[in-house]
Amino acid sequence: MNNQPELIIRGKRIRIIQGAMGVGVSGPKLTSAVANCDLDGWGTAGTLSGIGLSLLGDYGKHYAEGNRLALLDAIKATRERSPNGVIGVNVMHALTDYPGLVEFASKENIDFIVSGAGVPRDLPKLVENPEIVLGTIVSSVRFAKTMCKAWAKYDRKKMIVVEGRKAGGHSGFSEEQLRGTECDETSLESIVRGTVEVAKQFGNIPVFAAGGIYTGLNLREAESWGASGVQMGTRFVPTDECDAADEFKWAYLNAKKEDIGVIKSPVGRPGIAIINDVLRGVIDGKKIPFTCEYQCLKPCEPSESPYCIAKELVAAQQGTGGFQFAGTNAYRATEETCLDKNGDFITVGTLLDTIISEYNS
Numbered sequence: 001m002n003n004q005p006e007l008i009i010r011g012k013r014i015r016i017i018q019g020a021m022g023v024g025v026s027g028p029k030l031t032s033a034v035a036n037c038d039l040d041g042w043g044t045a046g047t048l049s050g051i052g053l054s055l056l057g058d059y060g061k062h063y064a065e066g067n068r069l070a071l072l073d074a075i076k077a078t079r080e081r082s083p084n085g086v087i088g089v090n091v092m093h094a095l096t097d098y099p100g101l102v103e104f105a106s107k108e109n110i111d112f113i114v115s116g117a118g119v120p121r122d123l124p125k126l127v128e129n130p131e132i133v134l135g136t137i138v139s140s141v142r143f144a145k146t147m148c149k150a151w152a153k154y155d156r157k158k159m160i161v162v163e164g165r166k167a168g169g170h171s172g173f174s175e176e177q178l179r180g181t182e183c184d185e186t187s188l189e190s191i192v193r194g195t196v197e198v199a200k201q202f203g204n205i206p207v208f209a210a211g212g213i214y215t216g217l218n219l220r221e222a223e224s225w226g227a228s229g230v231q232m233g234t235r236f237v238p239t240d241e242c243d244a245a246d247e248f249k250w251a252y253l254n255a256k257k258e259d260i261g262v263i264k265s266p267v268g269r270p271g272i273a274i275i276n277d278v279l280r281g282v283i284d285g286k287k288i289p290f291t292c293e294y295q296c297l298k299p300c301e302p303s304e305s306p307y308c309i310a311k312e313l314v315a316a317q318q319g320t321g322g323f324q325f326a327g328t329n330a331y332r333a334t335e336e337t338c339l340d341k342n343g344d345f346i347t348v349g350t351l352l353d354t355i356i357s358e359y360n361s
């Protein structure tokens with residue numbers, strides 16, 4: 001570590017955050033497993049994804065209300081498994097029920113709330129509890145500055161996650177930027193370095209690097225750019241505790257580099273996913289018929305969308321179809337690295353030990 005500000009929560013210096021993965025991929029099992037890892041000097045934090053959770057259980061007909069209840073259940077289940085761990089919730093700003101979900105979640109026993117997919121200027125107003133760390137996800141130095149300015153008047157604990165273009169899930173970059181050659185505007189290193197400079201001017205807010213952070217060596221590099229730690233998603237998927245079905249995890253193990261690509265999404269931003277038959281069909285102009293009971297995403301136009309993203313992601317989580325979001329590194333998951341000697345997925349504890357020994361070697 002150089003002179004980075006430290007994000008201390010529950011007495012732990014947070015260096016690895018497991019990023020939120022919807023729908024239900026980072027649920028109570030994964031989030032609590034990461035939060036429970038008690039590694040000397042290595043604070044780890046787990047993030048629950050707060051999107052579409054009611055679709056994974058029976059929460060009645062009212063979608064928004066059901067989602068709030070489902071999120072409460074997920075928080076409670078995570079806290080039960082990890083009474084002292086650092087746990088947070090991600091609520092995408094693009095959600096129609098964003099204020100409701102944030103206010104609901106922030107009354108619970110959580111340590112941070114992080115929002116991306118939009119401009120969450122209103123987050124500090126929605127979260128009354130001053131102990132909850134507020135996080136924003138940015139993908140450019142300019143956006144980092146906008147958020148720092150917007151939150152400057154709030155004397156709160158804050159963090160910034162810089163999500164680069166290799167990150168799984170929805171991206172803050174345009175399709176051209178995702179497909180094009182890396183440049184200053186899209187290199188994680190330059191965005192992190194620039195954001196760290198901006199964050200210094202606004203109270204030295206800790207900055208976390210995300211998107212393509214796969215090994216301990218990547219973590220070491222991120223710290224050398226001034227990051228206080230990293231956020232990782234892809235590498236946590238093929239683990240025993242990850243809440244998705246084994247089919248989801250196997251999709252990572254089976255994916256080749258060329259299978260991972262950019263898709264258009266009803267969220268309004270492109271995303272990075274494993275291009276399977278479902279997505280190939282959509283790319284070829286096929287529609288997957290659906291009825292929309294509740295418009296969960298502000299930018300979604302159900303009548304124009306070729307599929308319901310929530311339903312496809314739920315099917316993927318349950319191993320019954322759909323498609324899997326994945327970072328560009330997902331092809332690096334292999335049987336050798338992700339399965340133990342019994343052929344089971346490795347535990348989060350084993351994974352974190354590996355990452356730390358990579359960092360130290």
Ligand SMILES: Cc1cc2nc3c(=O)[nH]c(=O)nc-3n(C[C@H](O)[C@H](O)[C@H](O)COP(=O)(O)O)c2cc1C
Pocket residue numbers: 018019020021022023025049051090092116117137163166167168169170210211212213231232233234235324325326327328329
């Ligand atoms: C399967 C999957 C689902 C994701 N879902 C979300 C989400 O719902 N909300 C969000 O803010 N980020 C989401 N992300 C991004 C992660 O939180 C994290 O920032 C990202 O995975 C980091 O990059 P990496 O995949 O290269 O490790 C998702 C990532 C993956 C792989």
